[in-house]
Structure formats: structure tokens, C-alpha cells
Amino acid sequence: MAKILVTVPNLKTPGGVSSFWNALLPEFQIKKDLKVTPLEIGGHGKNPLGPFLDQWKLMSSLKKVDLVVLNPSLGARSFFRDGLFAKQLAMGNRKFVVFFHGWDLDFEKKVTKSYIGFFKGSFAKAEQIFVLSRDFETKLREWGYTGKISIATTTIESGLITGFSIKDKIEHIGNSGNLRILFMSRLVREKGIYETIDAYRKLKLSFPNIELFIAGDGEEMELVAKETKNDVDIVMLGHVAGDKKKDLLMKSHVYCLPSYTEGLPTSVLEAMAFGMPVITTPVGGLKHFFKDKEMGYFVDLKKKEDMVHRLQDLISDTERRVTIGTYNHGYALNNLTADKVAHRLAESFNSIIERP
Incomplete structure (x- = not known):
């Protein structure tokens, strides 16, 4: 049995990397050829x-390990911390792969200007690198990486959609009096929270039956709460998890995440799995993964009315919402659930371990 060590943050804390591995680890536990x-x-x-x-923790855990999986984001802290991991592993002739989750475009410029040498002596020694966007792949090539690069996806925890029925969701859409727009993410300006609120306010004048639910916490939470305290049908929920999150996804109709920059946000995949059309932006991994008009709509935040018009299309056309939502649900089940993603990664890991 091949033994794989995966570096992760505290798995009890919210975040993209912890959510990703919390979803995948149970799937790997049932595989007989990998530990x-x-x-x-x-x-x-x-x-x-x-x-x-x-550094000490990693080095003392390497006994009888066949492969190490590093999970950094391209940002100052994890770039250097995990880069040192990579240097140590390369010096010890240890096989390792790198999965870049987040990708800070401002820090990307710093790497290009000042840290390519560090990159070549660390991450560039990886057997394989996984990224969430072809744009990130292009940048890694520019920095001198010559190994295999795979475009990966994030995933959906299998238990989250247990018991969900797209048929019941469609019936709910037909019978529901209000139409719920959902924003679920960290509350930071870069996620497009204020653009979402602005679009909702404009649409509320013509569609009094719409409501906006905002789930998540973060540095802008108090400001958002203050900003929306007088808005009719804007509901602030804070961080949601477990059954509350599942219930929220089941009862929402359209998902909005007009981010300025992204990797491939899990919340978009979750919204798709629960039969929602998605309003988002062509950034990061979304640019190549998301199918505009089939999965929802890309919006251009530089055009102030673009998001309003796209939301209006979905609010006013129930048939379109159902068609897109049904497609998204099927796509998520076939490609994005944890068992599917774990299977693809397991094939890659076994292939790397078997290489001389």
C-alpha cells in the first residue's frame, strides 16, 4: 500500500483548503491501495x-512515505513556508507534488520580479503541479517549471447533497412566493459583496418578491450589516455550516459571486450541485471551467448594469432558471463530487509513485 502525506491547515477551521481535504479524506480512506x-x-x-x-514537523513525519502533497496558495506566507518544504524534500530526494489552491495576482507579480530563483529551487522540483486555471499553468511555465501540470477542480462534500432531489427543487421553484438570491463567501470587498447588494437594490424596485441572503463572515461583516440594516429582505446569516448550510442551498434560487479574483470557489460548485444558476466573473479557475450561458452568466463588473441585466434575465424567466439549474446539478454529480475528484487524484498519485 502506497503511503501519502498531505500538508493541510487546521481541518476544523473554515477555508478552501480545509474544506477540500475534509471532503476528500473520507474517500481516500476507503481506497485499498493508498493510505x-x-x-x-x-x-x-x-x-x-x-x-x-x-519544518521540523514535516521532516519528522517522512518515514516510509512514498509521496508528499503540498497545498500552498500563491501568497507571501504559504509561498515561502511551503517553498522551504519543497526545498527540503528535493534535497532529500523525496517525491512530492504541489497543489496551488489560492492565487494572489499581486503576489504573482512579486514572484515574477523577485522570486523566480526561489521558485526554481523549490516548487519547480515537484514531480507534478496541480492548479485551478490555465492562466496559472501559463505563469508556471514562464517561471521555468518543466514537469507535468494538471488542471484540477475543487470538490463538493458527498454528504452535503445526500437526500437532495432536483425534482423537489424544481417543484419548490414553481410554488415559492419569493425568489431568493444567495451570496455565500467570506465577506471581503474582493468577493463582490457590494456589487451584489447594489444590483439587488436596483432589481427590488421592479421585483418586490426577491430577497437576498448573505452567508459568511469576514473583515467586511460589520460594514455590510450597517450598510444593509434598512434594506427590505436582505438577511445576514453569518457563517453557516452543516444542516443550516444544506437547508440554505436547497431553498435558494440564484447564486451570486462576482469576485475580482478567484481560484475555483467551492461555493460555486455547491450552488451548482443544488440546482442553481450562477452569476460570477471570468477570473482564475472560473474563466476556463465555467460555461457562460449554460451554467449561468459571466458578468463584467466594469459595466455597472451588466450584473443587473443578467440577474433580471434569471429572475423573470423561470424556465431558464430550471434549465440551467438542472444542467448544473447533473454536471456536478458527474464531475465534482468528492468521490470523482478523489479517484482522479488517486490515479495521478499512483502514477507518480510508480515512476522510477
Whole structure:
């Protein structure tokens, strides 16, 4: 049985990487040819010894490990921390792969200007790199990586959609009095929360039956709450999880996430799985994954009325919402559930381990 060590953040905390591996680890546990062990790193706060503790933790966990999976984002903290992991692994002739989840475009420019040498001596030694966008693949090639690059997806926790019926959702759409627009993400300006609120306000004048539910917390939470306290039918929920999250997804009709920058947000995949058309932007992994007009609509935030018009199309046309939502549900079941993603990754991992 091949043994794989996966670096992860604290799996009990919210975040894209922890959500990804919380969904996949149960799927790997039932595979007979792989043993995948998570190694939690980070979370040291301002402790100056934190990076050294992480290095020691990784090196002391490598006994009888066939492959290490590093899970950084392209940002200052994890770029250097995980880059040092990669250097240590390369020096010890250890096989490792890298899965870049987040991708900070401003930090990308810094790498291009100042840190290509560090990249070549660390991440570029990986057997394979997984990214969420072809744009990221192009940048890795520019920085000198010559190995295999795979375009991956994030995933949906299998248990989340257990018991969900697209037929029941369609019946609910036909019988529901109000139409619920959902925004579910960290509440930071870059996720497009204020653009979503602005579009909702304009549409509320013509469609009094719409409501906007905002789920998530973050640095803008207090400002958003203050901004919307007098808005009719804007509901602030804070962070949601478990059954509350599932109920929210089941009862929502259109999903909005007009981000300025992204990897491939799990919330978009979850909305698709629950039969919702999606309003989003052509950034990061979404640019190549998302099928405009089939899965919902891309919007151009530079054109102030574009998002209003696209939302209006979905609000006013029930048949279109049902058609797109049904397609999204089927696509998610066939491609994005944790068992499907785990199977694809397992094939890649086994192939790497078997290479001389």
C-alpha cells in the first residue's frame, strides 16, 4: 500500500483548503491501495518559531512515505513556508507534488520580479503541479517549471447533497412566493459583496418578491450589516455550516459571486450541485471551467448594469432558471463530487509513485 502525506491547515477551521481535504479524506480512506495521512501545519499566530516548528514537523513525519502533497496558495506566507518544504524534500530526494489552491495576482507579480530563483529551487522540483486555471499553468511555465501540470477542480462534500432531489427543487421553484438570491463567501470587498447588494437594490424596485441572503463572515461583516440594516429582505446569516448550510442551498434560487479574483470557489460548485444558476466573473479557475450561458452568466463588473441585466434575465424567466439549474446539478454529480475528484487524484498519485 502506497503511503501519502498531505500538508493541510487546521481541518476544523473554515477555508478552501480545509474544506477540500475534509471532503476528500473520507474517500481516500476507503481506497485499498493508498493510505493518505493529513499533517496539520500553520496556525502559530505571531509565534516566531512557527515556521521552524512546521519544518521540523514535516521532516519528522517522512518515514516510509512514498509521496508528499503540498497545498500552498500563491501568497507571501504559504509561498515561502511551503517553498522551504519543497526545498527540503528535493534535497532529500523525496517525491512530492504541489497543489496551488489560492492565487494572489499581486503576489504573482512579486514572484515574477523577485522570486523566480526561489521558485526554481523549490516548487519547480515537484514531480507534478496541480492548479485551478490555465492562466496559472501559463505563469508556471514562464517561471521555468518543466514537469507535468494538471488542471484540477475543487470538490463538493458527498454528504452535503445526500437526500437532495432536483425534482423537489424544481417543484419548490414553481410554488415559492419569493425568489431568493444567495451570496455565500467570506465577506471581503474582493468577493463582490457590494456589487451584489447594489444590483439587488436596483432589481427590488421592479421585483418586490426577491430577497437576498448573505452567508459568511469576514473583515467586511460589520460594514455590510450597517450598510444593509434598512434594506427590505436582505438577511445576514453569518457563517453557516452543516444542516443550516444544506437547508440554505436547497431553498435558494440564484447564486451570486462576482469576485475580482478567484481560484475555483467551492461555493460555486455547491450552488451548482443544488440546482442553481450562477452569476460570477471570468477570473482564475472560473474563466476556463465555467460555461457562460449554460451554467449561468459571466458578468463584467466594469459595466455597472451588466450584473443587473443578467440577474433580471434569471429572475423573470423561470424556465431558464430550471434549465440551467438542472444542467448544473447533473454536471456536478458527474464531475465534482468528492468521490470523482478523489479517484482522479488517486490515479495521478499512483502514477507518480510508480515512476522510477
